[in-house]
Amino acid sequence: MIPLNWYLIVAAALFSIGLYGVLSRKNAVAILMGVELMLNAVNINLLTFWRYRAPTTTAGMAFSVIVFAVAAAEVSVGLALFIAVYRRFKTIVTDEIDLMKW
Amino acid sequence: MGLLSHPITLVADWLRNLFLGWGLSQGLTTVLLYLIAAIVVASLANAWVIFLIWFERKIVGRMQDRIGPNRVGPYGLLQPFADLIKIITKEIIFPDKADKPLYVIAPLLMDAAIVAIWAVIPLVPMVGMDFNVAALYTIAVGAFATLGIILAGWSSNNKFALVSAFRTVAQMISYEVPTVLALLVPVLLAGTMSLQGIVEAQHVWYIVLAPLAFVIYFIASVAEVGRTPFDLLEAESEIVAGFHIEYSGMLFATFYVGDFLHAFTIGMLGAVLFLGGWRGPGAEAYPLLGLIYLWIKAFVVYFIGVWVRGTLPRLRIDQMMNFCWKFLTPLALILLVEAAVVDRLLLGFTPWGRGLVHLAINVFIGALVIAYARAYDNRRKRERPLAAKPGQYPVAHPPQPAAAEAQSD
């Protein structure tokens, strides 16, 4: 079997890459992609812990299900907002949306 | 263990012994066997399309008062082969500034996604991958087919192709909802998501228990395949063939094959989920018989699809979306709730008793829906008569969802 740490380290790397994407990208959709990577890393963590530590319980799986649902809700609202922003600003690049100072 | 009762096991065992005899390890042999099985299924599925193309052209031809292909071979049976040779020899053209890797990946992705569905279809009793979430899996890999179309539309660097990609997203994501909801009805009735399990649970075909779910599943699937009357993604008269406008040669052929294969796969899934799959007299004793039953059932569903294709005109995009969100989805939800509640109440009934009660309720819901649809139709006609003011030439109204407009402010 695969050692537990392997999964966790891959998840940590995935999360860090996502974090880098969120902080370094300018386009809003690209930022949201980074967030998705981060949420996926969390899900790997949750399911790994479920599998290795308590496969007979359901807490990890239930947590993961909730994360899936939240991610879907977040993305749908996010993309809808981006489209609304695009209608007003003709761009969704964060640097160019600055009616108010950051 | 005879050839008739366990044909596939027999072949597999023979191959396994052959490989082991060559000195291969146990693990490698298993991998090789899976690989061979996958290649056989995929090739057969794709080869089968050759016949489907001939069949569909012939049927649609008849429906349109033509004869259809009739020059090459008896009844034009060899026509697809002639086409095949022609298309293979054609050049593959890449549009200027096309996104080349994606342009090539797109058709392959689409075809591969559809072949992947075949991995979980229980072709005969006790054979086939018994995957415990197979029903969801069929939806999941379907997503890659959608992706293939979007990629094709985007990478072609062509505005019509792009419009087609947009339409694809809207249409396929929308129709996935009623598809899944309708698919959940047999899952719920059988109490399992394994397709093999669903087939085994169908002592009474689920088309008896859930005829409306079958209808919804069929309509929504046709929309997901993007065939008439839902062929907005390739509508020749509007966006001149849509996403595959720039494709030629083998790449085009892959799309073409993928389209037909998808249609037949939908028939296959419909047969598995609602028509009892391989079930039929003698199927358990002679699995090959089960394969034939399944094939016939799938063919019947497929034929209905062709029939619809030959009969109905294309929908407008607003009609298509309204139909999905305001009609199919609520109805599918109602049916899902019906299946859950009624099935709970009928615990302990005989299969046929259970089936008939479900059928009666389905018929009742169906009658209500038809009555509602009639009333809705009449009201619309009253509110927005097609004929314009006197003296004006009657024109078709541009797409304007009246209900939505009234709501917006």
Added chain:
Amino acid sequence: MSGINTADMLAILPEILILLVAAAVLVVDLFERGKHPRLLGWIAAGGLTLSIAVSIAYAMPPDKGQIVWGGMLRYDWLGFVFQMVFMLGAAATALFAMDIEHLGERGEFYILLLASTLGMTLMASAADLIMLYLAIETTSIPMYVLAGFIHPDRRSVESGFKYLLFGAMSSAVMLYGFSLLYGFTGETSLAALATAVTHLSLPVVLGIIVLILVGFGFKTSVVPFHFWAPDVYEGAPTPVTGFLSTASKAAGFAVLVRVLLTAFGGSYMPYWGAILAAISVVTMTLGNTFAIAQKDIKRMLAYSSIAHAGYMLIGVVALSALGIAGVVFYLGVYLLSNITAFGVVAMVERADGTTGIADYSGLSKRAPWLALALMVALLSLSGTPPFGGFVGKVWLFGAAVSKNLTWLAIIGVLNSVVAMYYYLVVLKVAYFDPPAKPERVPVSASYTVGLTVLAAAVLLVGIAFAPWYSWAAKAAAVLFGM
């Protein structure tokens, strides 16, 4: 399968009532759309007020607190007090929103407001990481839309956009912390975590706390997770800003104190206490410093709300029942005062179309009662007796002094003095400067009701504070097992 008992149902009575109000709004919106523009607002505000009354009458929790719904929620005073505060805030927001163009006549607004309130009430009572995360997101996601609700206004859309980007990121970091917490201990319930985390080494626990604090810090808008706040507060529709800066922040504090004190109590307290003390000092100072320079009243109130988060952290840092009671009490007062202030701002904005501080000149002549409400609100925020804010500050700083954190209390007092300055500037402009325009500012019925009740409440809480304080004390006692 075991059934559901009475405590289970009573524990979620507020949530059920909120959902019923939301259902009523949905149905009425469906059939009466556009006929009575203010009807939806009255339904939402009235329904929430009624819900508060019903909850207080029937759903008072037991003093000891009780775990319900299989450990998902905790039925106790801490949750209950916060739930009442959130519902009050939502009711006031509905009152103030119903006259705003593009906002008050839309059923979606009230649905999202109620969904967000539902999330907050669950945040206050969540006793499990799964429930907690979901509740936080249920609060945030509708709030993103609310902040960007007024489409024709570019600033509003921009506000929602920024709020979403920061919110999504910080909640993902927090969630990662939760996942590690679950993985390292194998537990998701806060009570079980309390014992399970003691098996972990200190740096690991502190690392997890830092990850979690990113999310909580975002919700409570403390430094260094504050920089979304001014932009979002400025751009969002004014009633939404009022709600966002009060109820949402209060919800953040509710989970902050519950999670930190329940799951990381005991020997870990001093460590995160020190982190929070540092954050508190920086937050207060930075919030007040920036607030002075603002020309726009919404932005000014945004920075002031950052500063208030700093004051409230003092109470958390005190790590005593007195401190937490102070936080709860202060949050209640702050919610009343700040929503009143934003109510006035919304009214003036509706009449004049601006939110610049200079445009408030002569407000006392143009709308004496409005100016009075503004005065009550701002004086309470600045901590002047006899208003509620004063009492709250006394308790917060007193708690710090009683735990030998006098230096922190002194910084808090100094900051309050600085804050007094910019609040008084606004009042000076409103009362002593000549009117910018001759016309009176029209005040509609809903505002009259809302502002009267809220301003009276601010005064009442400041004078007769004992009953309210006893509620706050009961809430705090839950965390300290008294």
Added chain:
Amino acid sequence: MTAMQIIFLITAVVTLFAAFRTVTTPNLIHAALWLILALAGVAVFYALLNANFFAVIQVVVYIGAIAILMVFAIMLTRREMRDRGKQTSGRWWWAAILGAVFFAGVTWMIEAVALPSQPTAAVPASSIADLGKALVNPNGYVIPFEVASVLLLAALIGAVFVAWTRHNS
């Protein structure tokens, strides 16, 4: 090194590389496609963890819906369909440092905690059924389950409202 481990390592390399390209490639459509590859890699991890249900859900939800919606959003919010310009902000090195620090910190935490290297038990055959029952059990997760439905409904209403084009504005 067993076959499973080899599969894991290959998947890990592909997933992380795809994730890396997701956040670095200038062409946003390509970024979305790399994202899809990364998400598919995550699905493989789930399958390796004997969580087939989640692997399939990952494909249905993330790839079938979320990623495709992102592609859609990218197409809708572009005037020119191809992005040639720089896509990273000037503060990217701060982001890189923070990401590296984060990774180092978390890795250290993972190594510092004594975790069992191998599973404590096999996954029961009824795990999906158990999950389903737990989600509707009053002593399980029925409240989160119901609240999630409220959240999704609110998100649906909010998204439709925000993205709707008004005729009068």
